[in-house]
Amino acid sequence: MEAEHAYPGQRPRQVYLFGTCLVDLFFPEAGVDTVSLLEREGVKVIYPKDQTCCGQPAYNSGYHDEARIVARQQVRLFPGDAPVVVPSGSCASMMKHHYLDLFRGEPDFADVEALSRRVYELTEFLVRVLNVRLNDLGAPEKVAIHTACHARREMGVAGDADALVDQLANVERVGFTRQTECCGFGGTFAVKHGPISAAMVSEKVDCIEAAAPDRLVGGDCGCLMNIGGHMRHRGSPVKVQHIASLLWERTDG
Amino acid sequence: MDKPTRQFHVRIQEALNDPQIRANFRRAMDGLMTKRANMFPDPVELERLRDLGAAVRRNALAQLPELLERLEAKCAENGITVHWAESVDEANRIVLDICRRHSAKSVIKGKSMVSEEMELNHYLGEFGIEALEADLGEYIVQLAGQLPSHIVMPAIHMNTRQIAELFAEKLEGVGYIEDAEELTKVAREILRHKFFDADVGVSGVNFAVAETGSLVLIENEGNGRLTTTAPPVHVAVTGIEKVVENLEDVTPLLSLLPRSATGQNVTTYVNMISGPRRDGERDGPQEVHLLLLDNGRTRIHADPELRQTLQCIRCSACMNHCPVYARIGGHAYGTVYPGPIGEILMPQILGCEEVGALPGASSLCGACGEVCPVRIPIPKMLVRLRKEAVDNTGASPVKGGGAQRSFGEAATWKGWEKVHASPALYRLATRTATAMGGLPALGPLKTWASVREVPKPAAKTLHQRLEERGNSR
The missing domain is CATH 3.40.50 (Rossmann fold)
Structure with a gap:
């Protein structure tokens, strides 16, 4: 599970945001703040509007066919090379690790594998890819x-x-x-x-x-x-x- | 919900409501986690050792049939009689036959989880043979008429006061002594005589070495050594998966097992049993038998992913680190093997009809997989077994696969799929929820709401806000 993470050598100019279903409906502020943080670093953030859920709820419940259909809907929304930033370790891991199991033997496995390599959890991306430096303006x-x-x-x-x-x-x-x-x-x-x-x-x-x-x-x-x-x-x-x-x-x- | 699942939930609720169980397990598990952590101060060394342990077990399972044949041949050379049992019934009959051949009236037992799997004590009892547990923890649970609640520390669910009460009630001439050392002394004195009176000793096996035909048995109390040497007949019972190829394979496993289990560098006793008493030797049993039990293991072995279940060396680290086990204890699972390993092993042995709900009793936090000394990907396998439990292809390799599938749940996930596979439907659903400003606390939300505020949909979804912001595409 502790797969090796490859980090791009260059600072990417644009990224995709996979917002997650929980953030979408209940915590949009977390998503907007994620965008603000990324944009301040000079990164353009693209939010594919057809995204829904990574599929984890059905996957963890054993309903893998249903999970795969929903996951497949997400996979095609992130073409190209841009990193996919996810403000959730759990959803990021679903896309980075569990998609590989879910799609093993499927015709689109190569696409899934290519996507999984570009998935980053938000804090990981801020620290290890963007190397952010934060200037604290808040009270103690x-x-x-x-x-x-x-x-x-x-x-x-x-x-x-x-x-x-x-x-x-x-x-x-x-x-x-x-x-x-x-x-x-x-x-x-x-x-x-x-x-x-x-x-x-x-x-x-x-x-x-x-x-x-x-x-x-x-x-x-x-x-x-x-x-x-x-x-x-x-x-x-x-x-x-x-x-x-x-x-x-x-x-x- | 089927009957076994309902009963599982009842046992869980009972355990959660029992402050003694909660306190005993929490304290014990906290202690065991600390002890293990202290044993592995260097994470690099730990991971290297886990790699070695996993490789040894995978190698053994990759050539299981050949290794078992070699083990049998080597044991025979050493004078150990090997028996094969496909089922628990067959295994019990073999032990009974050996006992009868020696007109045995009493059997003394070292700790053995496989004998628990067989319910050997109960079986022998029906034929008038007394089987007495000699491991202190096992002795306590036997005296209490209970089953082990933990695979390494069977009486971990009891504290000193409860054991003192038990001894005072059940043992003649023993008063109430709330002192662990004194209680141990009482048990030792009783057991000491039993070792020499017993006609047959039954033990488990930690590793059976194919190369040398020797049986490795580790323990802390000396009861294992006495069980396997004092009575004239020794019967070792174990699962077919316990074989390893070479004697040197035992080294990393011996290094991992006690450290992962009880936080000990090495157990007090490491027994290497290589046959009955030889000519000129002064002690040891006259006969040694090795009983190899299948009980569903061949079926587990046939599936390359599920096979990893058999890598287990029964160290108990997974349950010691499981936040669910720490709260409900071992008995709530209702199976011989509790905790994470039980959740993946028991459905494969007993079938999903009986215990298909077990893999659901996990938050998939991954603590079990993180500490497993032989790298069994337990969280992954929990998900795999959840899938097998609701399989609808009719081709599940797991016994009773699909038995947990219910129309209601399947329909719910189908509905979930329809909504989430269609961006338009999804947007309609989230915007409706937003407009309604919340959901009524019914069904699953009621459970949630009993101890938590129900989350309210935001006034605008992230989709809407990023559309406005110009990030959407």
Whole structure:
């Protein structure tokens, strides 16, 4: 799974954005802030308007034919060489890794393989391809990061979110107990095994609150919907946001 | 939802509601994770070792039939009698026959998960033969009339107080002693006599070496050594997948197993069993038998992806690191092997009709795959088995493939596909949701809403906002 990531030697002039279905409907701000961050680096962002969902929900539920039909709809939207930036470690990993399994033996496997090589998770792209330098303009605050399991274990980019937050001079990055443990989202797992998921998210929030951050950020809106949803349910004071929003908000002069 | 799945959910809820279970597992798993991490301070060295371990296991499975034949021949040269059992029933009958030939009344057992798979104790009991567990954890769960909740630490679900209560209740002349060391002493004194009184010793096997015909058995309490040496007859039971090619293959596995399992550099005892007592030797059993159980393994082996299930060396790292296992414990799974490895192994052994819902009890967080010492891609296989459980081709290689498919769920995913494969339909759906400003908390959303705020669709979708911004194409 920890596939080698090849990074373009030159700074790309344009990229595609795969926004993800969760960002599209529930967290468009994260998508817009992603575009702002990329454009500030002089990168043109193209958003193919026919994109829907990477197919992961059906894939993880075992409905692979249905997942493949939806995935195929996405694959053809990103022709050429431009990198595809995804503000989600989980959806990025679906397109980078799991598409290869899903399309093995299919007539369009070569197209899928070519696409998978160009897929990057947002923080990974900002750090390793664009080598961004952030100028923090915000007030002092404490920020905790929840890295999604697929960003950590499948994309191997957990360090990139940390590195970006560490560039913010007035931000203190705080760790918390069992930080690498799953928040209990897991897509359909959260509804199929609601009670287990509930136990996981409530313990996750206990650990986060004990570290008393002002804000919790992450790169995956699934986890954030889960953690943030539970925080608001229990009246937690911690603000929950996509990392793109934190970065843009604090550096936008 | 079918009956086994419903019962699975009931057991999960019971475990989640039991504060003792929650506390015992959380504490134990936190400890085991720390111990393992301390054993592998150098990530480069760890990955190198995992590569070696995986290569050894893959190599063995790639030539499984040949290696098993070599193992049988070598064992025979060493004086070990090899038996083959296709099913659990057959395996139990073989052990019973050996016991009967020796008019055995009592059997002492070292820890063996395959014997749990066989339900050997229960089987022998029906024929008036007492099988007593000699591993402390196994002894405790046997005394409590329970099954192991963990493959390496069978009584991990109990704390000292619970064990003290159990001993006081079940053991004659033993009072309430809430002290782990004292309790161990009590058990040791009882067991010590049993080793010498037993007619047959039954043990498991960690690795069976084809090259030398020797059986490697690791343990910490000495019960394995006594079980395999004190009684006149030793029966080792194991699955056919436990074979490795060469003696040197054992080295990386021995380095990985205890460190991944209990965070020990090496176990207290490493037994290399290479046959019965020879002429002039003063101790050891007069007969050694090796029972090789299939129980669905040949079928698993036939599929190149599913075959990876058989790489497992039963270290338990996957369950120790599983956030689901840490919360529901081993018994909730209702199977001999719990946790992530159980979720991929049990449906293949028992069939998707019985336990096809097991692979669903995972958030696919990947912690199991990350720590597996022999690189079994457990998360990938969980997804594969979810697919097999709802397969509708009628050609699933997995026993009971397709048994979990329901009309409702299949129709839901079909509907999902129609919406998401059509940009126009998708835009219509998201804009409708946006216009409605939210969804009623029904069905799956109700579960979600019980502990979380229901997310509200944004006033404008990202599609709309980037259209306005001029990024859309």
